[in-house]
Amino acid sequence: MKYSITSLVKQALQGHKGWPEAFRHPAPKKHYDVVIIGGGGHGLATAYYLAKNHGITNVAVVEKGWIGSGNVGRNTTIVRSNYLLNSEIPLLEWSLKLWEGLSEDLNYNVMFSQRGVLDIFHTDGQRDEAVRRGNAMIVNGVDAEMLDRQQVLEMMPMVDENNGRFPVLGGLLQPRAGNARHDAVVWGYARGADQMGVDIIQNCEVTGISRGPNGEATGVETSRGRIGAGKVAVAVAGHTSQVMDMAGIKLPVESHKLQAFVSEAVKPCINTVATFGVGHLYVSQSDKGGLVFGGMVDGYNSFAQRGNLPIVEDVAEAMMMFLPTLGRVRLLRHWAGVVDMTMDGSPLICKTPIEGLYLSGGWNYTGFKAIPGAAWCFAHTVANDAPHDFNAPFHLDRFAQGRPVDATGGGPFPNHH
Amino acid sequence: MRISCPLCGERPLDEFIYRGDATVTRPDKEAPMEQWVEYVYLRDNPKGIHREHWRHAQGCGSWLIVERNTVTHEITQVSETRPTQDAQT
Ligand SMILES: Cc1cc2nc3c(=O)[nH]c(=O)nc-3n(C[C@H](O)[C@H](O)[C@H](O)COP(=O)(O)OP(=O)(O)OC[C@H]3O[C@@H](n4cnc5c(N)ncnc54)[C@H](O)[C@@H]3O)c2cc1C
Ligand SMILES: [Zn+2]
Numbered sequence: 001m002k003y004s005i006t007s008l009v010k011q012a013l014q015g016h017k018g019w020p021e022a023f024r025h026p027a028p029k030k031h032y033d034v035v036i037i038g039g040g041g042h043g044l045a046t047a048y049y050l051a052k053n054h055g056i057t058n059v060a061v062v063e064k065g066w067i068g069s070g071n072v073g074r075n076t077t078i079v080r081s082n083y084l085l086n087s088e089i090p091l092l093e094w095s096l097k098l099w100e101g102l103s104e105d106l107n108y109n110v111m112f113s114q115r116g117v118l119d120i121f122h123t124d125g126q127r128d129e130a131v132r133r134g135n136a137m138i139v140n141g142v143d144a145e146m147l148d149r150q151q152v153l154e155m156m157p158m159v160d161e162n163n164g165r166f167p168v169l170g171g172l173l174q175p176r177a178g179n180a181r182h183d184a185v186v187w188g189y190a191r192g193a194d195q196m197g198v199d200i201i202q203n204c205e206v207t208g209i210s211r212g213p214n215g216e217a218t219g220v221e222t223s224r225g226r227i228g229a230g231k232v233a234v235a236v237a238g239h240t241s242q243v244m245d246m247a248g249i250k251l252p253v254e255s256h257k258l259q260a261f262v263s264e265a266v267k268p269c270i271n272t273v274a275t276f277g278v279g280h281l282y283v284s285q286s287d288k289g290g291l292v293f294g295g296m297v298d299g300y301n302s303f304a305q306r307g308n309l310p311i312v313e314d315v316a317e318a319m320m321m322f323l324p325t326l327g328r329v330r331l332l333r334h335w336a337g338v339v340d341m342t343m344d345g346s347p348l349i350c351k352t353p354i355e356g357l358y359l360s361g362g363w364n365y366t367g368f369k370a371i372p373g374a375a376w377c378f379a380h381t382v383a384n385d386a387p388h389d390f391n392a393p394f395h396l397d398r399f400a401q402g403r404p405v406d407a408t409g410g411g412p413f414p415n416h417h
Numbered sequence: 418m419r420i421s422c423p424l425c426g427e428r429p430l431d432e433f434i435y436r437g438d439a440t441v442t443r444p445d446k447e448a449p450m451e452q453w454v455e456y457v458y459l460r461d462n463p464k465g466i467h468r469e470h471w472r473h474a475q476g477c478g479s480w481l482i483v484e485r486n487t488v489t490h491e492i493t494q495v496s497e498t499r500p501t502q503d504a505q506t
Binding site for chain 1: 418429430431435437438450451454455457458459460461462464467469487488489490
């Protein structure tokens with residue numbers, strides 16, 4: 001069913017009892033052309049683009065829990081393309097362009113709100129860095145604006161502008177960036193893929209990758225039996241190491257956890273996504289009024305989908321420096337996701353040394369914004385057995401070849417990114 | 418999470434800094450490229466018991482080897498990387 005004003009009115013008159021399910025719940029077939037492991041944003045969107053752009057519809061997405069139970073439902077929903085390196089910008093900017101038409105493309109409102117992302121700086125060094133980044137964006141055709149102190153204070157009147165140590169000097173704004181509704185992204189892609197014939201199979205954990213006589217991937221072993229596949233595509237975020245280990249591939253990846261926080265609802269007070277240049281802190285306000293914010297990864301290997309108190313303290317301290325007027329606002333919820341941190345802070349979207357096995361992972365804490373663009377490229381890679389120009393820099397072999405994509409210059413330490 | 422430093426006793430996590438996987442060892446200077454790539458970049462990333470380096474930075478400064486479960490965060494063993502004379506006696 002196509003969602004429209006007519007279908008809405010019709011359903012409203014019938015007490016909203018006639019809406020069909022958004023997607024089917026089929027049992028796994030014996031064989032598919034492509035099996036995608038992981039029903040997160042990347043897995044579902046890859047299925048959607050495989051069907052839509054490449055006509056490959058005999059596809060299954062296999063998810064161990066329920067779709068959206070991983071990081072795609074746990075993130076702080078920031079969508080931006082304010083990147084630095086020429087190797088990164090085209091992919092992320094393509095993604096942002098897809099975001100701009102996504103609700104229409106999916107016939108599903110993903111509530112993409114281009115409220116802007118404003119990186120506020122407080123030292124001369126940070127200003128130089130912001131100018132450099134802004135120029136890199138503009139050279140690549142991405143929107144970027146330098147705001148002076150006064151303009152920042154007009155946009156973010158609550159910022160503590162003169163706290164002595166960290167006066168506001170200005171900010172780098174990407175006006176086209178913003179937030180989207182993460183669950184809607186999952187459901188929208190799932191519904192879109194399903195309508196083109198993709199099977200979405202939930203509660204089905206992949207436990208092994210089966211291999212043919214020449215070592216090629218031929219399917220997956222799952223908690224619901226073996227499923228044969230012409231090609232296997234992996235998109236499992238925090239568990240990338242574990243799933244790739246099933247095929248004997250060791251990765252430049254460590255799993256860390258990242259926490260997110262939501263306050264009680266307050267009146268509209270922040271109408272952009274603001275970051276505090278001094279600490280690692282970012283904040284926006286959800287449509288329901290809650291302040292959504294977060295900080296750094298915990299910084300040591302962890303698969304626990306729950307937080308630890310030192311980061312809570314850290315984030316609370318940074319909030320008090322940045323927006324002290326919010327000091328009395330109560331924290332409503334707080335949780336963590338497991339993120340696959342790579343050694344250069346950039347993703348892996350590539351073929352693997354195993355024939356028929358493809359990988360999209362290493363998303364660090366930046367993979368939500370990338371879902372449309374990266375999945376579009378990943379589908380291209382799986383369909384054509386070759387990367388698109390946009391994802392060519394994100395091959396696994398870049399580490400051995402000495403060309404990591406290391407925007408922060410953090411070196412081979414996943415907790416530095 | 419709290420870590421029991423063998424020299425200082427049990428201390429809160431924020432006194433320590435994480436220094437990475439303790440199972441990787443530096444290859445020989447003449448070792449082939451693949452071994453160096455593995456050493457610098459590749460990690461086992463186990464879901465379960467992990468041997469790792471922590472430094473008691475806001476305490477005695479020692480480097481420790483901590484054996485920790487990455488799912489439950491239970492710490493089963495803490496030892497010094499190089500035990501001091503005192504700690505051995
Ligand atoms: C707190 C937090 C805040 C974040 N904020 C942002 C942000 O503001 N902007 C941004 O761009 N990014 C952000 N991110 C990162 C972003 O959420 C992730 O990079 C992205 O969602 C990862 O891709 P995914 O959606 O496909 O992963 P997931 O949703 O994690 O999907 C992977 C799926 O694979 C499944 N799976 C795992 N193993 C198996 C198996 N063996 N068999 C079958 N299925 C399996 C999992 O159950 C899971 O559903 C944030 C992350 C966190 C944790
Ligand atoms: Zn100590």
